[in-house]
Amino acid sequence: GDSVTQMEGPVTLSEEAFLTINCTYTATGYPSLFWYVQYPGEGLQLLLKATKADDKGSNKGFEATYRKETTSFHLEKGSVQVSDSAVYFCALTIGDTGNQFYFGTGTSLTVIP
Amino acid sequence: DVKVTQSSRYLVKRTGEKVFLECVQDMDHENMFWYRQDPGLGLRLIYFSYDVKMKEKGDIPEGYSVSREKKERFSLILESASTNQTSMYLCASSLFWGRGALNEKLFFGSGTQLSVL
Numbered sequence: 290g291d292s293v294t295q296m297e298g299p300v301t302l303s304e305e306a307f308l309t310i311n312c313t314y315t316a317t318g319y320p321s322l323f324w325y326v327q328y329p330g331e332g333l334q335l336l337l338k339a340t341k342a343d344d345k346g347s348n349k350g351f352e353a354t355y356r357k358e359t360t361s362f363h364l365e366k367g368s369v370q371v372s373d374s375a376v377y378f379c380a381l382t383i384g385d386t387g388n389q390f391y392f393g394t395g396t397s398l399t400v401i402p
Numbered sequence: 403d404v405k406v407t408q409s410s411r412y413l414v415k416r417t418g419e420k421v422f423l424e425c426v427q428d429m430d431h432e433n434m435f436w437y438r439q440d441p442g443l444g445l446r447l448i449y450f451s452y453d454v455k456m457k458e459k460g461d462i463p464e465g466y467s468v469s470r471e472k473k474e475r476f477s478l479i480l481e482s483a484s485t486n487q488t489s490m491y492l493c494a495s496s497l498f499w500g501r502g503a504l505n506e507k508l509f510f511g512s513g514t515q516l517s518v519l
Contacts, residue, residue: 332492332510394444
């Protein structure tokens, strides 16, 4: 079936450190891939997305590239800030399933000054 | 911007009570979803609806039911609450997928933290 696996946390980094959160997927069709972010006390919000192989999604300094050959969509940021502390979810959807989304388990990131 | 509103931020109920969680979206979205979020398990889909009066079971529908009488409102019902239903419940909505990949995006409410004692 369709699923997403992401690295377990929690992750603790110092400010200005490099961030990578790994995400791999299994899909029966041609998925669109997403990273959602959940700040403390809030619901999830879309961070970035990519809809086909080799697409790169980017937003707020975060990037992720859709790699079909490795079935991966790793999230990266060159220099994290304290305000990036949140839980990050990798997700996929396949259009012909009625827009059902599949989420990873989430990775908690804490950035310390 | 789209707004998805969940009626309660925190809710405390007793075992055996009937519980209603309400969700309203203001952007005429066809799809609406209920997830529960638990530490280490991420988000798990309970039910979703792609039209008024239509509903589909997600991955964990047992112990839950839903109602969608109006397009903007999607209610999650716990017929007889149990302690293992203590969780964060998240409602989300999206446009129907047939309108193209550019519209694939979930809009989430802030969540309802339900405690069943």
